[in-house]
Amino acid sequence: MRLNLSTVFAAGICASLAAPAAAQDILTVAQRQDPQNWDPVDTFLVAWGSVASNIYDGLVRRDENLDLQPGLAESWEVLDEGMRLRFKLREGVSFHNGEPFDAEAVKYTFDRLLGEVGGTGPQQSNYTTIDHVEIIDDYTVDFHMAQPDPVMLTKLAGYGAMIVPPDYIEEVGEEEFDMNPVGTGPFKFESYTQGAQVELSANEDYFDGVPEVDGLVFRFIREDATRLAELQSGAVDIMADVAFSAVPTIDSAGNLEIVSVPGPTIYSLALKTVEPAATADLRVRKALNMAIDKQALIDAFLAGRGQPIDSLQGELSFGYDPEMEGYAYDPEAARALLEEAGVPQGAEMTIDYRAGNSTFNEVAQALTGFFANVGLKVGLNPIEDGVFLNEIVPQGRTNEMYQFSWGGWTFDFDNTAYLSYHEGEKWNPYGTSEEMNALLEEQRNSTDQAEREEILQEIARLAHEEAYHIPLYNEETVYAVADGVEGFVPAPDKRLRLNSVSLSDQ
Known part of the structure; x- marks a missing residue:
């Protein structure tokens, strides 16, 4: 997008305010989530990586x-x-x-x-x-x-x-650094409006070459329909977090293109494993796994752009076990297990999930239908991201089932498994077992990759046997790109580095 840079970067990047500013190449990217903090030690969000990998x-x-x-x-x-x-x-x-x-x-x-x-x-x-x-x-x-x-x-x-x-950090302090980051990357931080956008300018002294565009604007637009409308209007050049329901619309547009690549992100429901939750009973957790047709979810809500998973990883992950068999879709067996566990017909449960993701919102609604088919009355509890991530899950305040989505950026199961299953970790509020802790430590201590892979596969099997989660699917990383964007290469880990992307005249 060609813009007058003084309009975009009012902080004064222009060399002279007296003279008219030349039109500049500003690449605009829209994504769903605002990371809200730019310090590398304070984040785990994939949304942070897509922006800050440029800083x-x-x-x-x-x-x-x-x-x-x-x-x-x-x-x-x-x-x-x-x-x-x-x-x-x-x-x-x-x-x-x-x-x-x-x-x-x-x-x-x-x-x-x-x-x-x-x-x-x-x-x-x-x-x-x-x-x-x-x-x-x-x-x-x-x-x-x-x-x-x-x-x-x-x-x-x-x-x-x-x-x-x-x-810089010692001079300005931690709180200032959170909001005004300084790095060595291809783009410099210019300004940040929380909940709206962050603006970056090209680092002309970058050791790996001057970026092709003069600046980046990342816009944070939670609503999928609004992001799509901004892309269609020409106000956005690249759209991340494409709602799968929008893929046919984008495919049919003459000036837009879908670009996708196998990604690290998995979606699951984590299960509360402590009393008084009914899901403290292993039979109930297994029944909930058997109640869901994962492929039907992928076909209906991901436009087929995903794979069913039986552990918290996809096929590209080191530690993936292609021989492991998950719980088959079997509503009859699920009903029998629930009856054996003493769960009455019409028993109520709740799924907590992160509001704002229209695709998962649709998936969650479909899940209630699958659970109703085995005799459960499951409600939905959408929660704002910050509350969900900082209060509800880490403090163990969830209902029986809660969304667990994970961008396993290392493509190594250690990163996901250790933080999900090890005692004391933020994303493991209800604990697992001493056996699990020991296996997680053992693979971290091993320098033999073949041995470590076997242990990671054993960890996945143990997690499956204990049914700590309901693994759902591994989704593709999907972007929509407007005409005129050249040199864009999708990153499987969603960490966009945009210094080689250019904008052609349209």
């Missing part, structure tokens, strides 16, 4: 083919049987505020992540296998590991490991 860099970068590439580190070595990782850093790189990037910045980033500040957010537990970071010289650091971590290089390409500027 920050990690030591390692993962490309759209899920291959690891050099980022702020030019190279690395795995030493001492995985107990030490050595990184050679890029020289001549600066943060957006002019502060130099060097080994001190790397050490500060991880001291902060692993310390008190990181302890208040959800990212720290992904990185606790790091004992400490040692500065060897200005552009060399060693990561000393508390234990080997076969997923660490991938994690260093992700969320909590984005490198942050020490001097």
